[in-house]
Structure formats: C-alpha cells, structure tokens
Amino acid sequence: MLTYVAKRLLMTIPTLLGAAVLIFFMLRVVPGDVIEVKLRGDGASVTQDVIDAERRRLGLDKPLPEQFTSWIAGLTRLDPGLSMWTGKPVVDEMSVRLPLSIQVAVMGALIATLIAVPMGTLSALYRDSPIDYLLRIFSLVGLAVPAFWFGMVMILLLLWLFNWLPPVIYTPFHVDPIANLSQLIWPALVVGIRYAAVVARMVRSSVIEVMKEDYIRTARAKGLAEKVIIIRHAMKNAMLPAITVIGLEFAFLMGGLVVTEQVFNLNGIGQLFVQAVAHRDFVLVQNIVMFIAAVFVFTNLAVDLLYAAIDPRIRYR
Amino acid sequence: MTKSIWASAGALALAFLTTQGAMAQDAKPVRGGILNYGVAGGPHTLDCHAGNSFAVTHHLGPHYSTLMKTDNRNYPNTIGDLAKSWTISPDHLTYTFKLHDNVKFHDGTALTSEDVRASFQRIIDPPAGVVSAWRSMYADLKSVEAPDKDTVVFKMSAPNSGMLSIFGSPWACIYSAAKLKEDPKYPEKTVMGTGPFQLVEHVSGSHWTGKRFDGYFRPGLPYLDGFKAIALSSTALINALAGGQIDAEFRGVTPADQQRIQASRGANIRFEQAEGMGLFMVSFNTKVKPYDDIRVRRALTLAVDRWGGIEPMSRISTLKYVSSFQRPGAPDALPKAQLEKLPGFGRDIKAARAEARRLLAEAGVPNLKFTLINRGPDMPYAPFALYLIDQWRQIGVTVDQQVVDTANWAQRRTSGNFSVIVDVTGDWGEDPSFVMARFLSSDTSFNNPTGFSDPKIEQLFQAQKLEFDPAKRTQAVNVLENYIVEQIFTMPVFRTVRLLPFATKVQNYPVVPVHNWLGDVSEIWLKP
Amino acid sequence: MIAPNTLRMEKSASPGLVPVGPPSPGRALLTVNDLHVHFVQAGGVTRAVEGVSFSVRQGQILALVGESGCGKSATALALMRLLARPAGRVVKGEVLFDGVDLLKLSEAEMRERRGRDISMIFQEPMTSLNPVLSIGEQLMEPLIAHLGMNKQAARARSIDLLTMVGLTDPERRLEQYPHHLSGGMRQRVMIAMGLACNPKLIIADEPTTALDVTIQAQILELMRDLSRRLNIALIIITHNLGIVARYADSVNVMYAARLVERGDADAIFARSSHPYTVGLIDSIPRLDRPRQGRLSTIEGMPPDLMALPAGCRFAPRCPHRVDKCDHDPSLVAVEPGHLSACWRAGELVTGALQARATATDALLSIGPATAPVRVTVQELKRHFKVSAGRGWFSGAATVKAVDGVSFDIRQGETLGLVGESGCGKSTIGRAILNLDAVTAGSIIIDGQNIADKRAREVRRRTQVIFQDPFSSLNPRMSVSEIIGEPLAVYKFEPDAQRIEARVQELLGQVGLMPYMAERYPHELSGGQRQRVGIARALALKPSIIVCDEPVSALDVSIQGQIINLLDELQQRLGLTYLFIAHDLAVVRHISHRVAVMYLGRIMELADRDELYRNPRHPYTQLLLDAAPVPDPVIERGRRPRVAKGELPSPINQPKGCVFSTRCPMATVECSQAVPALRQIADGHYVACIKVEPC
C-alpha cells in the first residue's frame, strides 16, 4: 500500500510541473503589470525610475526561465515567495483565507452528499415514475441556475424578507460556531445544491446500473428484504462511481469558488485569486493555481485510495 | 499672510458643500464606541509614501499624522497638523514650521523635528528599496533641515504657489526617525506613527482594527474607542450598508445605492455629499490617425450632450456634474459662462451635432468607427462609456467597447496602445498646479497618454504656478484651462459626486470632495 | 468430487438434512399449471411463456431445454417471482409448491420461501456474486435471515457448506472476495448458498454454460450428487442436450414460449416425438457417432414473440409440415409419460415418419496431405505484461499466453485448435492475423513472414470470422456497406454498380436474401450476422480464414447452418481454415487435423479421426470424457471421470508440464521438465513423457 501511495505521489510530479510551466508562462503573456497597477492605477504620478526600481526589487528584470526556476526551487523548499502586491509571504496571504474556502467546500460537499445520495437512489428505484421526474427536474434546475445569480437572489431575499445579512467577517468555527455557520451556510448551500445535482445524477444512473446486476438478482433469490438488498448489496457498489464524482467535483469546486466568494464577499482563496489577477500579482496567482491543481491531483489520489478501501477487487498485493 | 489667501478661497469652496454635517456641531461629543466602516479594497502597502490609492489612506490615515493637512471645515484651506505655526519667506523659497511639543509616537517616544526631517528626506530622496510614489510632486524642494527640536525648515529651488497644500498631502506620513535609521523599510511592515489610533489587528482581505491611542497629542481626541475597517467588494459594501453591518463608507456610493440603502435602513441612515474629485474624460491618441486631426477630436467632443445627459446619469451612476478639469466649486474653476463657450460644453446640442457631422465629413471620416478602451467593471466606468457610445451613435459614429481590467487599462494607457480610451483623474488636492500637471505636454508629463505636445501649455502652466496673487492666479489658471480644453487631446465630460452614507449615530464628519484622504477620524463620535 | 467421509461429517453436523437414496417416485413438490408470462415494453408485448405446465418431485432432476428466447429462463424467474419489474408479469397460471400457490402469496411470504425452500443458481458465476462483499458475508446472509442463526452458528454452518461443495480451506474462503475465486469455485459458492437453508428445490439456470468443459463436469456431478443425497428436487435449465442426457430424469423441451415435448430422458432421446426435438438432436455434431458429411439443420429462425404466427409455431421450419399445422396442436401423450405437441407425434414416435433426414452427401474426409503448406507457425510465443487490478495496485506479471507453438496448415485443409478458455488458441489466431505483435517465433504464410511490411497482399488474403456476431459488425454501416467496403478500397470492382452486383453475389453465396443488403446489423439475427461476417471476409478474396469460435455464440440449430456453410465454402473456393473452438464435437466435425492446447502449449496434434479414436494425452482424454454426449444410454455407460482441480492462472504457470497439476498420471518427473511435442505415430504428436510411442 505504501509503495503504491509513493508511486502515485511520484506520478503527480509531472502533472504538477506541467501545470506550473503552463500557468507560469501563460501568465507572463497577460498584458498588464503589477507595478503599474500599484503605482499608476489610481492616477498617481509616479515617474519611470520609481517603476524601474520597483521592478528590480521584485526581480522582474530577470529573464523568465530564471524567474521560473527560482520559483520552483522555492516551492521545493515550501517557500512560494512574496506577494508582489502586498509584499507579504504568499503563505501568509493564503493561510488567512484557506480555512474559509475549505470550510465552504467541505460543507458544500457534505450538503451535496446528504442530498444527492438519497435523492439519486430514490430516483433510480422509482425510475420513470413521477417521483423520478420531479427529482430529475430538481437536479437539472440545480445545474442550470448560475451560482452567481442564485447567490445574489439568496442575499437579496435574506435582506428583503428578514432585513438581515450574514456576517461579513469570518469567525472560525471553533471560536463561535453560530457566527461561523450563519456566514458560511449560505454559500455552502449555493455550491452544495449545484454539487448535489451533479452527484445525484451519478448516483441515480449507477444505482440503476447496479440494480440490474446479477448479484442483485442473486440477493433477491436468497429471499432478502428489499431494504437489505438496496442498502447492503446495491449501495456499496453504486457508491463507487459516485465517490469518483464527489471527489472530482470537490476538486473542481475548489477552483470554482471564485464566483461564489465574489457574490458573498467571502475572504477566501477564490476572492484572493480574482484580486491577484486584477493586480497582476503573478506570484500569488501562480501559487494559488498550483495549490488548486495540487488539491485536484491529491483529491484524485484520495478517491483512488478510498476506492481501494471499498472495493476489494482493488488491493495492493 | 499666505493663510489669508487660502481662507478666502476656502470660504468660496464651503458654499458648494452640502452641510448636513453642520448639525453635528449642535450636540456635545460623546466618547466611546467603535466605528465600523467599509473599504472596497485592501492596502497594497503599509507605507504611506509608497501609497497612492484610497485603499491605503482609508486604512493608514487614522494611525499617522502629517505636517499640514487640509481643513475639512474650511475646505480647501490647508492647516497645521503636527505644525503649530509656520512662516514663508517673501521670496517664497523658505518654509519654516514650528511643531507641537507634546506629540508622542505609539511606542511612547516623543516626536521631534528630526522625525519630520527624516520622513521628508525619505520622500524626496528614498534610500534603495524604498518606493516614493510622490517624489515628483516635491521636485521644487531643495532641502529639509531640523535646526532645533521644534523647528523644521524647507528650502525651495523655485517658488511654487501650491507648495503649502503639498505639505498637506495625506501620503506624507511622519515616521519615527530612530526606527527609520534602524530600518528604512520599517513602515512597510509596522504601522507606527503619531496618529489618533493604534493598529490592533490586520487580517489580510478581511478587516483592519484600530484602538484609541491615549497618547495622542490633540487633547480629548479621539472620541472613538476604536474602529474597524472591513474589506468588502463594491457590491457587498452596499449590501453591508443596507444590512446595517457597517456604519459608514468614505469613497462614495451611487444614487441608486442610496435609494436601496435608505429603503432598508430608513431613519437609521443619512447621506451627505460633496462634489467629487473623480473626473471622467476621454483621451485620444493623437499619434494615431484620424485622431491627429483636431477636427475629428472636436467632432467627438461636440457630439456629447453633457448638459442633457447629466441629470439621468446622476440617477444611475456617481456622475453628477458637468465639469472641466477643475471642480466647478474649486477656487480657480472656470466661470460657467466661460465654460459653456468651450467645445462640447455648449447648450445647443443640435447645433453641436450638426457641426460635429460637418467636421467629420470635412476630415474625411463621416462614418468613423473605433474601439473605445474602457476600464472595468467598476462604477461609473460602464454607464459612462455606454452614454458616450450612445451619443456618438447619434452623429453616425460606430463605437465598439472593449472593457479591460485596471491592469490592462493602465498598461494600454501608458504604452499608448489605444486610439480612444476612457480616462480618469482622482486627485487628492485642489491646487491648480497639482490638478493641471498631468495635462502638460506628453513629453513633459508622463501622465499625459495622448502624445500631444505644445510648448504653449508649459508656458501658461509656469505663469500660473509663479503667480501668488489669488485673483491674478485665478485668471492665469482660467487661461491655461481654456487653452487645454480647446486642444481636445483629453476631453473632460462628467464629474462624480462624493455621496457618503452614515449610520445616523455617526457624527462630526464634514464631507469634502477628496476621497483619497480619509479625513479626520479622531473627531468622529457616535451618538449613543 | 466429494470424498465420502466429507459427506458423513456433513450429515452429522446438520441433522436437518435427511439423506435419501436414489430418486423415488414421490408426490409432486412443485406443480406449474398453465403459466403465462408477458413482458410489456414500449415496443409491444413479448409473450415469453405461454401455457407451460410441468411438475417435479422430490429428488428428481428435471431439465427445461430450449434455445435462447424460448422462455425457459422466464419460466424459472416466474416461479421465483423474480421477473424483471415492471416489464415482466405473470398473466395467468398457478405455481403450487407444497400445495401453496406461490403466485398468490404476499411479497413478504414469498421472500420467506426464496432461499429457504427454493434456491436458484444462475448462469454467470462471475457476476452473480456481489464483488464488494466477502464470501462469508454473502453465504451467511440467508442463514441469518431465514434460520435466525447468530453469527457464530452461521459461520460454522457456512464452513460446513463450503466443505460440502468441495471447496478446500473453507475458513479462509469465508474471508475472501469473489474475485479471488475462479469461475468454477464461484459456482460452488453459489451452490453452497443455494443449499444453505436446506431447500426442497433448486433451480439452476444454465449453471455451467459459462464454464469450461472440465469444470462443467465437476459442477454438474456435484449438483447431481447433492440432489440425490439430500433429496432435493433440481430443475436444470439448459440448451445443452449433452447435459440433459447425462443428468436429467425428466425432460421438458420448449420452443417459442411453449412446451413442445415432455418425457423421461430415454424416451426423449430415443423416441423423439416432436420435429423440433428431432431437429435439435440431429443438428449437433456428435462425438459418439461416426462423423457425418453434412449436419442436419433446422432451417429458418424461431418466430418473433411479439408477433406470433397462428397454428403450430414450429410449422414454418418443420420438414413434416401438413395443413393441419395451421391449428395449434396441444400437448398430448404419445406414450405413457411422454407428451408431444405435434399433430404427427404418433407417426414420429412409432418411426412411421422418417424423422432423421440422413445426410448422405459426404465431404472430403481426408486432409490433403500432399497439398502445399500455406501457413507455418514456428515456435510462436506471445508473452505480455499485465497488472492485475487497477492501475498500479500490483506489480506487473508476465502472462505466457502462447509459449512455443509450432504447426502448419496445408492448402484446403482445416486445422482445428481446441482447448479451454485461456489456453492461447485465440491468441494464435490473432497473431496469424497480425493483430498482435508476437514475442518470439515466426508466422510464414505463402513463404512470407506476415510481420513483414511488404507482406500486405498475404495479409489481405488471410481473413477472419469472429465469435461474437454482435460486435463483429460495425453497427453504423449497412450490410452492403460492410461487404462493399473492401471492394471499393481495393478497387476489386470498377464502379458502384459492379460493387453492388458483387455484394449481391456474395450475399447469395452465404445464403442471405438480396434485400438484406440495406439492413443494419441490429436488424439481423445472430446467424444472419455471422453470415454477413463471412461475406465480408469473402469479399477480400481470401485464401486463408481464421475462424475464431465462429459458432459458439449461436444456438444449436443455427450453429449447424453456419458449420455447413463453412464446409461448403471451403470445398467450393478451396479455402484453408484455422478453426478455433472449445467444443470438441464441432472441431471434430469440421477439421482435418486437430491440435489440443492447454495453457499456451500444444498437448496433442493429430489427424481428426486418429485423435478422437485414439487420444493419447491425458488432457485430451479428460476433455473427451468430460464432454457429455446427447444420449442417455451412452452416458450411463460412461465411467464418471472428472478432471480434478482448477485451471491454473496463466500468470503462475506450473513448472514442467503445465498440465501436471491436474493430470491423473502425473508423477514427480512431470513437474521437472517441459515435455516436448513428440511424434508417436504417423502425424500424431503428443507432449507427454508418459506416452509411449506405438
């Protein structure tokens, strides 16, 4: 098992390195410059020599390959560098915002799973019945409603109906669970419902597939109760493809929080990303992207391991 | 003597301020409370000298003092902050300031003239690695000396009629000379000044909190126990105001926002406003055909119905005034009658449009098409451009808009990668030398992106700069402004309003046009 | 096989089991009366079972025989009330089990009986066990659900059961998962599960169809044994007449949703009284009789169950059809206990009607020994690395799919390649077709190495007919496009018109109607598809055809048609065949020479008649013994010899002789060296050190 994990970890290196090369060089082609935004963006009168000095200070005068290798070298030492915008360590900038984003993503995943698994199963078991149609339409609506609009409408409704808005400052859960939840439950709902729609569809089709399997017929022939057949025989098998989707969506979600955080004004990694792009803070952008890519890669790894844990056919020998 | 010059100008300006704030003076200030206000953006630096945006001053302002400051009750007069008194030599080449003697830094050390000297020295001659964003503004300053503990002397290389107001720049924070000696970059990491509040906590992207500095030199101040500046996107900011989560915001909201917030908050919110410093303009790249032809530029400015458009625009955006380069209420502004004679500012839009069509035909581009570069997506760029495009459509000009983000916009603007671009100024001060500097010829002013050069502009500019008689100076400024507007390399269109929301309990904050300066937070108090 | 002492232990362990001797005529345990099953779908109603009645007594083995789609499985599922919902429904009839009509029970009452009184064993052991639950979990389930056992008791009983079905090391098996077991072992687990609650009846739906012939024999022997000893009634559903002949007491033949003939096995085989039964028995190649020239066949196809013709359903295909057949015949006794649904049953049973169309036109029976060699395979090896499981979960292992095989094929000859699954026979076929690269060795066709880039022409002349008629035709192309494509690509014909004409000609050659050119594969039956596949191969003007199990996916009656077609084409066009199959009788029928393969090697190679008359390799002998023949009299006379053990995994091949682990003659020497293929008589090669040359 350990060698397997080690091998898989090794396998992630080319992917991550490829992503690093891609994002690094793509970013450098983007027009705009952090120093100009910083010193000229708001109409101040800064002379060229100030700008040049700042450019030298940030190491932007060095050739690109050199900048790239020093970034990668830094990454291997777990030192991703300093934000070009605030000058603070990237680690600090990101670690302030990560707990929030991770919490929203995890809560979204939880909400999604809690909604999707029973929903998809019900839909599959009552296939082509009115219940199925209703649940399918619900999940399709969940997929269709744009997150930004959903979030917007949710905020406006809260404001309109209760004249109340979620807190604007993040409180860690362990400090004040109520304040924490009353801020984050809404974005989690918005991402969770969409996420649930994706997962429910997968659960539905995989339950339908599984219920057609021979071993379900075997279980029926054994005289087991339908409930036992569904829970014990069908669900465990049906969850395998569902886990892949839950994992994959989780990884996508981390990259997709941009819009939600924008709408809910959450000080998370997605908001930071948008700001960093707007500021052309490439050091921060590339590190956030690498972080999200790493989340993607490691979530996939985790899914595979979980798969192995559930499916006895996949075992390290 | 110089004081009196400004006093009269200030009185004039005050007339343009809507003065609901006046009622604040009726009640007796109460100490205590925390002020929560929103800021649409985080500071990119903790060093005032390197800062240039409201996001910097709106966070750092309460922690620092400056030598002089703008008088928010007698705008745009300049008064002392750390300076108790000052004298100016008759040749306008030496400025001598006496400092208050009870000023303490947040670390308990006393402020001396050396701190002021070291801070200004850092601005005009930054050590390696230190960014001084405003260095060029102090180009006429030759040296700074601290002859004794309470006295600072500035020597000028040339006279400058706007120098006193430059001493009031909100960016010229006074740092501790001792700490600067240890590390000239300390202000980038530590917020430590002589201001009314001490920094408690800064959570990047989230909030910034300050508490009362008990050693603040102005007796009885500040009233507040502390403040919390909350970082919010511009949309969230309005929501937070409507939800009562913040008590104030100091950059300004739109009239639509005002209605929305008012509807939610009712009697718990009030609004105060002043003419804003944001001037929305269009710049032409005069190096690119056909914009090298003044007839084309003239046609394009004539086509825009400023007077007809401003009322509806004011309902949906922060744009509220028809304005040339100087604020209509500014001491040296062009008189309205003179303004209306300038191209594009006329009242007869039909005639103007006919003239515009004729000019375009004459210039050989009757069906002009171009791409307007706009900066997005903030307020009020989008409605501004939409209005322009619609106006130009009416003289047969087809305009396609390309919205780019600030970084791209700034780059295009400085590198001349545009033919027509939405342009903006948002100065922190009112002095004509300061306001008009960016409209100097492109070879003199790196902030003029149009590539337009005309030595006459420099001549007229120098003339007003060396003029110390207020009336004569106004005249000189008017001549300059008239001339620049007529060259139409940059066409001014609309000016913003600074419309500030306050929870009803927030007292004693006179609204001035400048949003890049936070104002005096120490005097704000909360009605229990 | 189960050792007697194992059984005795089992008896004492479970007092609930009452051992009874041979089948005794007792009361009916299960009686099915006039059962009708429909499948209702969007396209219409499929009448899957119509008016089927039969009964089975305790300890009796009853066979339900018929070709695919005849309704035999639907009948079984209807008894268990496990028809696929919501499409499948019983519209009429009763199923009396111990006097209770199962169809009238509530779902809960029925559930109690399933697995306790009646068990069912399914065809696909690979998919019938839940892959994510351990054997123990699955085996203990019915014990806990029906008998209320606690975990310990259920575990003890499970170990007993696994021992009873002949699985070694039962404690460890309980912890294992289905994928750890081979197909045969899984089927044993299924049987153990079926036996768990001492059922009175076991229904086995094609229980050995997916298994190799040696394993098939093991499983069936086990089931018969258990049925006799535990007095369990057994319903075996199968299409394999050999199995029926060997194991069944009573036989029910179904055709197109109806029962057409019923009787005891001897009567059915000896005095078939329905033309369908007659045709069925005649259309299989026989190991127990001299090879006929041409197989008798039942022409045509079974009717569409959605649109049934009036009258006797077999009439359109029946050689004895008379006018009366327009009316439905009913199932009536032709002799005591022997019923038939045919108007002319009386004539058939007395032999008054010449039932067997004697096939007289004999084909070339001897291989043309003097003909030139067309294909030479020398020391062919194909090894490949596999990673068992997903991704990186296991280290790579080498599978020696083919390990040093040599043979040649002469012009106009058919070489039969026979062996159980995984023996490498298809791999050889693919190598000859240049579909896979070989690891070592060479394949020379007409003097050219086929791996040579310049050998294109030779490769084109070597064509293929695949096993699966469903995946071998591109579903997006019409029949004329499929057959016409090579004509156009190789410019065999100058224009579209000539191509069209040639397609028609080819369709005629393979016995398809001209109008079928416009059809798409999904509109054709399996046999028709196989004919299209043959036409496609012929279009390329081949001289050598690799037939990779061309009939094994087809029903018996269709199988005969295709075999005859291949035979005729060979004669007419002078084709050379490599005929790959697992069915010994089919191979015997069509081949001139036969090579028997086991785990990547040839065990024995000889002329067809020599090999079947005088098999020398112990493996060949075992194979021939294991294959049942459709004659109960002969079957009763055969010694019950069953190969021991399981097929070893190709990843862990035994040392020395690969067959040594299962060989009844094996000694220590056998596992020391790989025996060479030696000639022991003229043209008879054997790879066994125990075989003395004659």
Add this chain to the structure above:
Amino acid sequence: MKLGAITTSVSVPSRARPTGWRKMMQFATTQPLGAAGLVTALVMAIAGALAPLIAPYNPVAISFSDMLAPPSWEHPLGTDNFGRDILSRILYGARTAIVMGLVSALIGSTLGAIIGVVSAYFGGVVDLLIQRVVDIFLSLPIIVLALVVVAMLGRNLVLGFDFNLILAISIPIVPQVARVVRSSALSIREMAYVDAARVAGYSTRRIIFRHMAPNLMAPYLIMLTAFIAQAILLEASLSFLGLGVTEPSPAWGLMLAGNAVDFYRQAPWMIIFPGLAISLAVFSFNLLGDSLRDWLDPKARLR
C-alpha cells in the same frame, strides 16, 4: 447451385430502417422531457436568430425617459437603468448565449473527441503523453484557464462575436471530452469489427474515421449537448465577472454584472429575467443532453 439454395429467413422482409423523422418521433415519445428541452432550446435559438425582426426595441439604444420602467405593454419585461428594453436585450442575448455556447461546445467537443480517439487508437507512448497533458489541463481551474486565455489573446471579433472568448470557453471542455471519448474509444477499439477492419488492411485514417468515429457519435452528441449548457453557463459567469462579453453587446451574464444588483429594489425585473433566461437555456440543454443519454446509451435503456 447448392450454395444459393441455403435459405435463412422465411419471414416476409419488413424493412424497418428508422428514418430521421421516425427517430425524432421515437425520441419525442420515449423521452418527453428531452423533447421539451429540445423544443425550448430551439425556440430560444430561433428567437435569438430572429431577434432583429421580433425584438421591439434596439437593445443598445439608451432612452433615459424610459429608465427603470416596470413591465408593461410597451416593455413586457421592463427596462434597465439606461431605459433599454429588457425583452429586446434578452432576445439579442439569446443570440450571444446560443452562438457562444454552441460554437465553443462544438469546438471543444470536437477537438476533445479527436484527441480522445487518437489517444485511444494509438495507445502506448502517444496515449500516455496525451493523457498527461489532459491531466494538466484538468487540474487547472476552468475560470483560470478562461481568464488567462482571454487576457492572453485579447479580443478578436468575428461576425460580432468574440472568437477568442469562444476559444477560452472551449479550452476547458477539451480535456473533459477527451477523457470520456478516450475511454469509449478504447472499448470500441476492442470491438471485433475494428479488428476486422485492421485485418482487411485498411488505413489508420479509414479505421478511425469510418469505423471508430461514427460509433462514438452517441457519447459525442451527449457530451456536446451537455457542454453547450456548460458553455452558456461559463460565458454568463465570465461576463458576470467582467471577463466575457462587453457592453453594449447584450449578454445575459452581463445584464447581471456590475451594479445591476443595486436596482433590485427599484427594478427587480433587471435581475430576475436575465437570470431566468440563463437558467432556462442551461436547463433545456441539460434536459436534452440527459434524455439523449438515456436514449442513445443502450446500457442505460430498459432491457
């Protein structure tokens, strides 16, 4: 002649080759939800195409006298803060959404499908390399890719639509389609008919395009429809973030961008209708895609 005498089918030939129309009818009857999706999508597409004919107003003309007018007979869906007719803007917006969605999904899916088939057919090193690149692209967040591509390429108007934006939207689709198509193609490559084509000595190109590609139409069509929905959503999100279509071009996401939300109290119709339009478009394409999958995928169909 003996061979010709072999007869097979005795039953009368009843040709049942489904025609396009019959297929449509079969789809409509077996997949009523899908048919509803198809009709809705078609109606939107037609409305978009005919926008210049049926839209009551010029979608870009500012009319301050009609500012923030509530829904009425003159303005069925009201007007926005510039007095522009919302119905007209939504109709023109349909044009943008559907063209953008269709073209970028088409480009992305086709490119992805080709990459997937090639990867599967050749296998080995080619497959390994392509899969690594696909992994890399998959690991980068969609918004990042789209944003960087838009910023990198600038704008490139073709027939009034920003082609570079279309490219930016299509790029994230490519790896996702490539992955799915590759796995389908892998199973098709194992099909006996592909072996038969190889044995017949056909060229690689013929095998890929004549024998494999047509059999991948089902997954391709399913993915295409699903990605049209995704692309519409992505375009709306990008426009909302200010990275997509720019004013004054009418686009649904754009109608919600900026300070539109500030007018929710005075003019809720400004927020409600564009959001509904996006949701309806995405919903109908998803419905269609879902039903197509049920219909085309024999595995998912009833036995």
